[in-house]
Amino acid sequence: MSLIAVTTLVTGSVAHAAEVSGPAADPAVETRCPWVGSDAPVEQRIDQLVSRMTLDEKLDLVHGSAVPFQFVGPTYAGTISENPRLCIPQLGLSDGPAGVGNGHTGVTQLPSPMALAASWDADLANRYGATIARESRGKGADVVLGPTVDLLRDPRAGRSFETLGEDPHLTGELAAAQVEGIQGEGALAQSKHIAAYNQETLRNLPANDSVVDERTLQEVYLSPVQDVVDAGTASVMCGYNRLNGVHACNNTYLLSQVLKGQFGFDGFVTSDWFATQASHAAANAGMDLQMPGGCHYGPRLRRGINSGAVTTAKLDDMVSRILRPMFRFGLFEREDDGSPDDVVTGPEHAAVAREVAEKGMTLLKNDDALLPLGDDTGSVAVIGDAAGERVIGSGGGSPHVIAPEIVTPHDGIAERARRAGADVTFDDGSQAGEAAEAADVAVVVARKWSTESKDNRDIRLSDKDNEMISEAAAANPNTIVVLNTAGPVEMPWLDDVAGVLAAWYPGQEYGDALASVLYGDSDPGGRLPATYPVSQADLPAADADRFPGGSYDEGLAVGYRWYDREGIEPLFPFGHGLSYTTFDYSELQVDGDGGAGTTVAATVTNTGERAGSEVAQLYVSHPESASEPPKRLEGFRRVELEPGESERVRFELDERSLAQWDVDADRWVRGAGGYTLSVGGSSRDLPLTGDLAVEETTPVSEPTPPPPPGAPEGDDPAWTKIGNVARCPVESLYAGMIGAISLFGLPPGDQATRPPRNPTDEG
Template sequence: MGGTESAVEVALGKLDLDAKARLLAGQDTWSLPALPEIGLKSLVMSDGPIGVRGVRWTADDPSVALPSPTALAATWDPELAHRAGVLLAQEARRKGVHVLLAPTVNLHRSPLGGRHFEAYSEDPYLTGRIGAGYVSGVQAGGVGTTVKHFVANDAETDRFTVDNLVSQRALRELYLAPFEHIVENAHPWGIMTAYNTVNGTTMTEHRYLVNEVLRGEWDFDGYNVSDWSAARDTVAAVEGGLDVAMPGPRTVYGEALAKAVRDGEVEEATVDEAVRRVLRLAARVGILEGAEPAVTAPPEPVDGEELAREIARRAFVLVRNERGALPLRANRTVALIGAAARDARVLGGGSATVFPAHVVSPLDGLTAALPDGTLTYTVGADPATELAVADQGFELRAVCRDAAGEVIGTRSVPNGHIQWMGSDLPDGVTHEILHTVELTGTFTPRDSGPHTFGIKGMGRFTLSVAGTTYYDDVQLPTDDSDPFEAMFGAPVPRAQAELVAGEPVEVSLTHVFALPEGVPFKVVTFALAHQEPQRDADELIAEAVESARAADTAVVVVATTERVESEGFDRKDLQLPGRQDDLVRAVAAANPNTVVIVNSGSPVELPWRDDVSAVLLSWFPGQEGGAALADVLTGAHEPGGRLPTTWGALADAPVTQVTPVDGELPYTEGVFIGYRAWEKTGRTPSYPFGHGLGYTDWTYESVDVNGATATIRVRNSGARPGREIVQLYLAPAQPTTDRPGRWLAGFASVEAGPGETTDAVIELPRRAFEIWDEATNGWSFVKGSYEIQVGRSITDRRITATINV
């Protein structure tokens, strides 16, 4: 028995039943209890995946914000994902966090999935490779990961109750595949089980998938934590392999688990196994006395700003570039257009949210990069058709009072959102004595006109602006089935005030504190929301058109909003919000040299794509997105990304059902999602899986297959250095209706200067030739003839070779 396991057994032997049961239950929102009697410190978890928020959900505690997971996957670079993980481990250690609640490796089953920006890809192999790089990087820094959400948590509608009906073959070949790859290749220290049910059993009680598959077949030796509030039944959860029920203090474990053992419903040996796994995790992250941590010396420090900028530009996908529109020519005038160019959207909504110390917008980045006098800016069209959390122009603080009206604590609030979870309260404040929280301060408008103010949250509120009380009532939930609506729901407009640009006014939003019904942990959450005066859309578009007409190049930034892509709901369509499509059409008609930057975390429809010179997908590009955009637009760096998921019109998308019927959501498409389904149905997407252009050209010269190794020679046939993502697809020579026509089997990135040749070496995994045989309940190696198809995307295949296996 090794040192770690020996220390775990010694510690376990000192614990009584009550201590064991207490260790398996969150003591608050983010941590497990310390057990000083065995030298165990409190284990702290935190949300990711693009940054480490820590235990405080506030902009007062800033974090590095990397690009979205879709962006990271668009780099097709597991080593870059590893470097991102190393940075996040550094951030976790800085914030006293031991375990990162990431990465999300669910698949893009349907483009309507509202949380797809937080997952990687529609392809299980690409997802597994990027996820393994991320996990290995985080854990190389001595911080644990929890790969999530296990499994088939691929949409948000009714996510707490939906029963996803998935065939065993689709489970194995698609949805379990990324988890299996990561367990085998990166050895994660944790897995998070999902809210949803799979084939009749809720995932926090799924003995077969957790105990038999994850732990039995795959030899996973880490801990299994519930998604927050997912655990429902004490006995079924612990028998089903759930180790930790989060969050606390009200969970199905703790006292309830100890009672179940004493009542003879659960064997204490079962509890011991769960405790062993938690102690093993504690040993690995260095908080169990007598056990050497898995990492004794952290990696060299990483510059977070530089890495965020590098990932962003490596992730940007240039899907169209006609007449050499990009890179921009030197000393030409540029008309920058779009609300998102000024007020950048750098990350998606929900639990993935972090608060960077600064954000470089596209306007900031291009202003710094272009010569003085060559850049103009107009709003054009605002995608924000709803209120957003108060931010620009607000100076706010929180004042906490008891029932007698006495001030018991204060805290600065960098924006209008309060989300105090667990023990994260201002000094001197406890939940027991807290009666009201007042958000108070000033707002200095940047535009004159009618400003709309609103409230996000549930309960009694009083809203005043410039000395006038506009609302004093109880705001009720609109969806009683979602206990997290107070956190992720839409703000409700409650006031409109005529204000003058540059003239500060007093604002106040007072909330009477009460714990939300159905939320099993203590949280103070609400927000002051705001919307600027809404100018006539036609006037804004006309101004943008005039600006575009006067410039050599028009650069239009279009975007989604937090009410389009966020945790908690799925998308209704793939359209850009507001009048942004009209804006692009009008600008393109005025200036043939129009470049569009698409600032979204997942696919949107681009009905004007053939009318503009260039289209660049920036995803949610993180805090340095504007600087990275300037790097790419000016040609200092080329856009390095390739599509990790298919982009197309919703009307053509093969899989669109995300809403359960009578509580069930059948995955009737089987193994045909993403490009597999587009090819099977014969439909043509806007941009295919794997597509992406650089600033040079590549010639594919040869492919040589020796055993399980393919060597592909490519030549940079363009005029500047570049990077290419060489993609290898496997296609059976005798297609059958129950298998995709081809699938991604490997990829590699190469770099070369003009005229240079280089080799990409790709190993063909055995699994690429296997299918799950439901008759034998095992993997079956399918012998026969296969064509190795190598190229730049699923549809742009340049060279082939035939192998027989």
């Protein structure tokens, strides 16, 4: 049975939590704290409040309240304590990018961000973010630690499932939509991470240094950050990595010159947990909030203020940046009646989880149209304990969410097959060949675990799973493989199976969503957000110097751009995904001069006999003199079409769509020359092409500003670093442990309150 039908309804506290603003403040409070309930401009209210704050109160606002040896919390991932004297409410920061985490129960286990990315659906991303925000507020938290704007540079990365794919445009569009969804429900979005944080190995240690040239950094890794800033993200988290030798959380170029200067970001920058490795340098570089504790930004920052190493004006700016979104989102007036113990999931949220799972499931292969299954399928063998007790709904680490219950692949298929009059058997994989041979169709479910804290050694399934698939395929040519993995994997058995479906850690509604796709109740809606290579050796960062070595000398050629540039044939290309129907593209039209407002339009027609979904994709090829990759994704539109129906899709370009980063001018420039615009259903299937001539080279952004006065070039001076370690030994220890743990990883958490199980003989 679907969890949509059985999950507890969202009750009073959650309904209240969905309101963006609460009732008017008490008159006595307004007299004592005139910034509460005031109609004055936000900046005036900030100035009023900051002018009343003591040094102690300012310092208390720029760090979390976790005590020594407390890795997270208290209550949420992190908390800023309230200040009753000045009517400043507590600020609770809650994981994470795939739903409410931190071990809380009574929440919805949404599919992974990679599953969302496979939907290529910005409206769905907005509702995904809104769902997380409603549940976070229902638990009493104020800040959602998401979305993730890191790219999938290499599928071996432990947090690959937490990304929105390998392309900066796809990531930026979907992350921006999530920000709008989160903040539309009155929570603050904290987009993460800035920048080039793409591996777990030795994170937070000097050996984890992303060496990236300026052009690649701006065009690839910072581009999605600009998108979420443009969408109004309240906060940005700096990552665990060093960038060109300087830790991201005290990196002046990233935080002050680019984020706050070039992008115009006016919110606050938060450290990742125990990523604060400097005190004075971090503050002067642009990090505003330390998490989860407060030694570096408590006694150590106080010493910096008293010595003049950090100015009072800098501290006031840090405080103001935290207060600004708190005022904008009405936190001073909001009644805080959410509780960590409240049940905040419900049928509406479970329905979002199922929709994401269905629209994200990506059909990679479907020989002889074996799928969808029909009434002529009399028996189905479901094979693999990943279809039962070892099901994965959610990956590990900060994105991990505990479901009330997961609909397993076996249970979902069994229920749907029963309605179709088919028999279903189950085998845990130990007798895969026998089970497959005895059925009309074999559905083999494989898995590969991935988690924050540890990278994977390879992109291979386990030997056990590969053998299980091969045995089933040898016994039954009608074998469908369901891959529940964090990202691309090798498929040595591909030629022997009839079909392959990628599921991407699809959350609590996994089984019902899978059954719906297998039986054609819903079209497989997914398109690949990442390229599948034939082998690991084909990966852009396959060289150990790149991953985990830290050299980004593949440059702009990330993901599909690498395969295009190097002439490598992928196993399945970026953007690929099959439907149960077919589509035709026609009537390409390009209007404009290449600047903002230029439009590209095409007609998409469903030429098959079933309703289905298609993702129309726009790619731009630059003049050869620009030294860009062969093509870049610059637009996409998801359409749902009935048989014979056509829809005109329209892409509108912005200033960066045809631009490149000029390292000499430190700005975006649209170069003169001829551009090719291509539209189709994947990066390797582009039937429509048109040309566009740009007459002259034009700057399309302001230059990156220089470092502000007093900004550091790197870490604290040696004597200050010694003082940090001596005064903050626990924080320093934990900072090192973050990296040490990456050598062996952390154990996986519970997938669900009610543990998943293998079916018994009785079902």
